[in-house]
Amino acid sequence: MQKSIFTREELYEMIWKEPLSKLAKRLKVSEEGLKQTCVRHKIPRPNRGHWSKIKFGKSVLIPELPNYDSCETISLLEIDMEHLNIDSKRGKFLALQKQIVKEHLKMLKVPKRLINPEKEIKICIENSKDDNYKTREGFYWFGGDKLNIKVTKPHLNRAFCLMDSFLKILKNRGHKIEFRYGDTCAVIYGQYVEIYLREKFERTKTGKDYPMYDFTPCGLFVLAIDKWGGRREYVDGKQNLEEMLPKIIASMEIKAEEERQWKIENEKREKKRKIQEQEYIELERKKEKDLEDFKGLLLSSERWHKAENLRRFIDRMEESFVNRNKVLEDWLEWARKKADWYDPFVEAKDEMMVGVDRESLNRKSEPFNF
Template identity: 35%
Template sequence: MAKTTFTRQELYDLVWSKPVSHIAKEYGFSDNGIRKICKKYNIPLPNSGYWSKLKFNKKVVKTKLPKQDDNPQISLEKTNPQLYAGDNPLSKLALRKKEILQAGLNITVPEQLSNPHHLIKSTKEYYKQVEIARKKGGWGHDVDSSKALSISVANNLYPRAFRFMDTLLKLIEKRGHKIECNKYNTKVIIKGQSYSIRLIEKSKRVKRETSYSYDTFDLEPTGNICLKIDHSYPIKEWSDGKIKKLEDRLVDILAWLEIKGEEDEQRSIENAIRQKKRDEEREIEEALQKQKDEELANFEGLFKSAERFQKSQYLRNFIQEFEDYAIKSKTLNPEKQEWINWAKEKADWYDPFIEREVPLLNDIDRDTLKPKKRSYW
């Protein structure tokens, strides 16, 4: 049995003993996977042409292993064939697929549908009612689709589609996630994140033979089914391939969805934290701006009060001069005395220290000497 755990020195000796492509095949890795591991642990690799020169006994240069304090244990555990070809075995996706495979779940789509999921039952009933409505001359639009999965394939593919979706739904729920179904779409709920899924039959464009001067095309069903994740970035889908059928991609689908849900949940948490911080900063800025506005308003009030005081003193000086002159010129009479009393009253009304009440001026703003704005509420 091949050794699967190495020190840096041991892995260095291994990659300089045979080509990386040979090591990759031996341990079930891709060439790139081995190179990434060596890069991670700062292990130099032979350059291109090294093995060719060595074969013909030409001079070669072997790069020394750089020294470092730690001495990690590096695993080259052979990957499961159901994992993506080319995945780094230490990647998040590969590790999640490994975890799912080791969970003891049934990841095989059966040849016959048995004990179907309740959404499979309701979906089959929906299509049955649609077919009945169409035979009666209708379109089936009025049939309740609130419990029907998003499946769009040819009639002959429905048994396969139901078996695939039944297995997928049961796997999703066994992993602790939820499925929601309404008249618009089918959603997988993972970590509070929602992803719309639909199963479709892929089509190809086929050129139509016409006499037109331009090309026209028809969409021709291919018989290949595809699971699509809608409204997701990046857009994701899994389809029948030349070697692998969609049924063989269940682990791929489940692992991708789980990682996507966790990453989006973390992103949502980080966004919420950033939004909270922005809200707090905005509240601080608004509170500071409010203080500034109040400070300026108070200063403007101070300035207006000082200005009013100065003007009220100016009025009093004028009134006093008028009274002194009337007395000196012996022209002070009841009419002038009445005016002097009236003027003093107005100076007291205008003076910010006194602000004497004058009923006829109750609606006048002392600062602007204009009518006060009325409130209608």
């Protein structure tokens, strides 16, 4: 496995063993970042023509490493981020990894045996003695209200040590571990990030007429993060999972923060939408009421004009009769009462018009109650 953390002396020796370009390529960092790291930590570098002289067998002078009061170790993360813009996403990611390495250097050194394990690990250790947690393929599979771990017996100790260090760092950084819907979750900035550690296996087809498979464990570990939403898997390879912990935790924290910010923005958008919806409903209500009031105004105006026409008609009728009699007098009184009843400015009471709508002139019939 390639080392990711070096002492100043180790980096000095590597720089004088091969050209900077080759060393940067081998370490998978930028050449410019390597140069700037040397400047920062007062590490002398070969001058131009140094490697050409060695190629042709000429003698070269290698300066001694000067004393310098700097940090004890130099990480590849530090080298790689020297030339990056710290405000960029990649820069922030590397800066967070560097911070994790700096703050939890001792915890990142995963021990070979458990030392004061977390309570979640203790429960898994106890359950590993029970074969009910063993699958037919030989995996010990914990889950539900226990850590989501699925490995074979020979690798239980490594799994427990890895997860114990992982949990210790998470908790030390202010995060919590909870069990939710059968999953193990790290609660980071209020967001739930699922965690699942399993041993990798090889699948071999055995069925002829219908598909059947044998699963053979191969000893490599896979750590799945946030398995439902944006699943990311980290697999033992050139680096084992123990060395990837800073990258894994940084990735989890960044993802959780992005999700938290998205939810905050989403809540703001939803709040704004509800306010706009309420304003729209209120405006529509006002418009509806305004329209109803206007219709009422028009109807009142029409009624007033009709009432005035009625009065003029009644007056003209009265003028047209030369001889007045009781029948005419009674009719004139009746007609003027009806005009007063209909006039929106008067709306006089009329027993015979009770239950009649002045707008439509329709009468509502009411049942007779004995």
